[in-house]
Structure formats: structure tokens, C-alpha cells
Amino acid sequence: MKIGFHGIELPEGKVKYNDPRLQALERKIQPKKTTPFFVEFLRDEFVQADAIVISRATLLDLLILDMEKLENRRERASDENERVLLTTCLATLEQERPLCDTALQPAELTLARSLAPVSLTPTVVVDAAPEPDAAIDAALAKAGMTFFYTAGKQEVHAWPVPIDSDIVTCAGKIHTDFARGFIRADVVAYDDFMSVHGMQDARQRGLVKAVGRDYRIVPFDVIEVHFSV
Numbered sequence: 001m002k003i004g005f006h007g008i009e010l011p012e013g014k015v016k017y018n019d020p021r022l023q024a025l026e027r028k029i030q031p032k033k034t035t036p037f038f039v040e041f042l043r044d045e046f047v048q049a050d051a052i053v054i055s056r057a058t059l060l061d062l063l064i065l066d067m068e069k070l071e072n073r074r075e076r077a078s079d080e081n082e083r084v085l086l087t088t089c090l091a092t093l094e095q096e097r098p099l100c101d102t103a104l105q106p107a108e109l110t111l112a113r114s115l116a117p118v119s120l121t122p123t124v125v126v127d128a129a130p131e132p133d134a135a136i137d138a139a140l141a142k143a144g145m146t147f148f149y150t151a152g153k154q155e156v157h158a159w160p161v162p163i164d165s166d167i168v169t170c171a172g173k174i175h176t177d178f179a180r181g182f183i184r185a186d187v188v189a190y191d192d193f194m195s196v197h198g199m200q201d202a203r204q205r206g207l208v209k210a211v212g213r214d215y216r217i218v219p220f221d222v223i224e225v226h227f228s229v
Helices: 020-029 056-076 080-094 106-115 132-142 167-174 176-180 190-194 199-204
Strands: 002-006 013-016 033-035 038-043 051-055 123-126 145-151 155-162 182-188 209-211 222-227
Touching: 002 056, 002 132, 020 145, 020 155, 020 190, 038 132, 051 056, 051 132, 056 080, 056 106, 056 123, 080 106, 123 132, 132 145, 155 167, 167 176, 167 182, 167 222, 176 182, 176 222, 182 190, 182 199, 190 199
Parallel strands: 002 038, 002 051, 033 155, 051 123, 145 222
Antiparallel strands: 013 038, 145 155, 182 209, 182 222
16 A cells, blocks of 8 residues: 655655554464555655545645646536536535545546546545554545454464455455355454454354355454365
């Protein structure tokens, strides 16, 4: 994940997210390997960013870029639907709000994305510079992302996915073969997993759900995928 920032101080480059849940899993299981989540902080970079963290004092630096682009587009637009959308977006910008905070219908969102306004990127506006972990938390929340975990003696791993992802998408994050040959997944809620010795103990206590393709991940689920290829 790339997080652009402007008007605040954050460490530039690749930064490890100090995930308290992952750290607790590591202490509990003591695996051979732990794989945390990393982000890349990019100073004054908006276009390549997956999320943006910006100070309220410099928010207009971002919004003006979109105002100029959308005003020029509206002057040339011949489609009435596009003109209405551009007017709606410009009204949001004039209220000093990023476009990601505008309630758009799916078709409007598709059209808005085609115009590539910068502030349609999930944008977190802060009054003071956050700590790196807090900035990551805020960016993930704004982008609608959560984590699931795999937790075994070989490796404990944090996996970021969009909220409400299906279990096959999650399996594919681990390995494409897991999605291609998906049979089922064993899932245990994070808090339940932390209350027992491990996955086998969770099974014996009836805390594990065997789920099929329709299952939607709950934030922080611990999963074990069964597959065949």
C-alpha cells in the first residue's frame, strides 16, 4: 500500500505497521517466521497513492488540483449527466471536502474515476501529524481495508483485503493455487483464537467454522484454507 502525505511529517519510504494483533499472535505461537504488513510513505505524492494523509492547513493544495481539472472538463462537457456530476463534485470541493467524501451512485463513481480527480483517492485530513501506525490505521479505514491472518508454527502472516471480501479472494491472496483449487476454509474469530492454544484446540472447543465460497471475511478472522489442484 502506498500512502501519499502532504503538510505533515512522516517517515518516507517503506515502513512496517506495528499491528498489535499480529504481535499477539507471534507471542502466542512463536512461529519460525512472522510476516507483517508494510506501507510505503510518499511525500507530496498523490497520483500513485492508494490513500492520502494531509493536514487540514494544506488541504486546498490538493483540492485546487481537482477544481481546475473539473472546471475545465465541465466547460467542454456535452453530456448532461457528466455536467451534473461535475457540478456536484465541484460543490463538494468548494466546501473544502475531498471527493472521496461525496456520496456517489455506482455509475457516477465509475464516471468520476474516469476523470481521475486526485481527491477521489481515500483521503484522511488531520489537524496534527499522526504517528506512523495511526496514519496507517486511518488510511486503511478510509480505504475500506481490513486484515485476516494465517497463524501456524511455520509462519504468522497479516493479509490486507477490502472489507467484506469473499473467502476465495482471501485464499487467492495467500496463493493463487488456494483460490483455484479452493475446497473450504476453517475460520475462527480472532478473539476466540487468542483464548485457546491453537487451531486444533479451537476445533475441539467448537470455535472453528468450516465455510464455503460464499463466506465473507469478518475483520481479523484467522483462517486455514483447504484446497486441491
